[in-house]
Amino acid sequence: KQEVTQIPAALSVPEGENLVLNCSFTDSAIYNLQWFRQDPGKGLTSLLLIQSSQREQTSGRLNASLDKSSGRSTLYIAASQPGDSATYLCASGSGNTGKLIFGQGTTLQVKP
Amino acid sequence: DAGVIQSPRHEVTEMGQEVTLRCKPISGHDYLFWYRQTMMRGLELLIYFNNNVPIDDSGMPEDRFSAKMPNASFSTLKIQPSEPRDSAVYFCASSSWTGEDEQFFGPGTRLTVL
Numbered sequence: 684k685q686e687v688t689q690i691p692a693a694l695s696v697p698e699g700e701n702l703v704l705n706c707s708f709t710d711s712a713i714y715n716l717q718w719f720r721q722d723p724g725k726g727l728t729s730l731l732l733i734q735s736s737q738r739e740q741t742s743g744r745l746n747a748s749l750d751k752s753s754g755r756s757t758l759y760i761a762a763s764q765p766g767d768s769a770t771y772l773c774a775s776g777s778g779n780t781g782k783l784i785f786g787q788g789t790t791l792q793v794k795p
Numbered sequence: 796d797a798g799v800i801q802s803p804r805h806e807v808t809e810m811g812q813e814v815t816l817r818c819k820p821i822s823g824h825d826y827l828f829w830y831r832q833t834m835m836r837g838l839e840l841l842i843y844f845n846n847n848v849p850i851d852d853s854g855m856p857e858d859r860f861s862a863k864m865p866n867a868s869f870s871t872l873k874i875q876p877s878e879p880r881d882s883a884v885y886f887c888a889s890s891s892w893t894g895e896d897e898q899f900f901g902p903g904t905r906l907t908v909l
Contacts, residue, residue, distance in 0.1 A: 717897060717898065719900075724905075725902065725903075726886060726901055726902040727886070727888075727900040728900075729897045729899060772838065774838075782840060782843065782851065783828075783840065784840075785837055785838040785839075786837075787837045
């Protein structure tokens with residue numbers, strides 16, 4: 684059974700720092716890996732989707748990488764801003780069904 | 796497109812009452828997912844549909860939970876009877892015709908069962 688883990692559970696950084704959020708999964712036979720952002724009391728916003736055949740995806744200041752062999756994905760945020768403060772969730776997709784298994788998330792606080 | 800629409804946004808009910816949550820997926824999306832989020836268990840998939848047909852309901856916690864998708868633009872998640880431990884945020888998500896695509900989430904329904 685796939686398990687997804689995110690470390691750390693919480694992170695506080697000063698504005699302007701580059702940071703990395705980690706996601707690990709136990710079953711390397713994933714179909715894709717998706718990163719989401721969740722603001723307090725809100726739904727999830729999709730940030731990046733990496734297919735199993737890809738190594739990374741980029742969107743603006745965000746870069747997500749995928750290493751299936753080691754069971755790891757990272758989300759890199761460049762030049763962090765207070766507006767980046769939120770909970771970031773990763774989820775692994777198994778098979779071609781779209782079924783997602785979520786990690787518990789990393790709550791990020793960027794201090795001005 | 797308005798995105799995934801869920802109603803109601805908040806629901807407060809008493810134990811034993813029936814609760815019905817509603818979802819309208821993004822037009823043209825063939826997959827619809829129902830998730831539940833709690834502090835203790837995080838986000839869990841309850842059930843998902845493909846072309847209105849339930850494919851996997853292994854995440855549905857008990858027989859008190861049921862879900863339907865009578866057409867491509869509407870789905871319901873029903874809890875009968877509700878219990879305090881059902882209190883959570885319930886999300887609906889949809890994705891397009893293959894499992895390779897992004898899932899787009901609705902704003903969620905925050906359910907409180909007293």
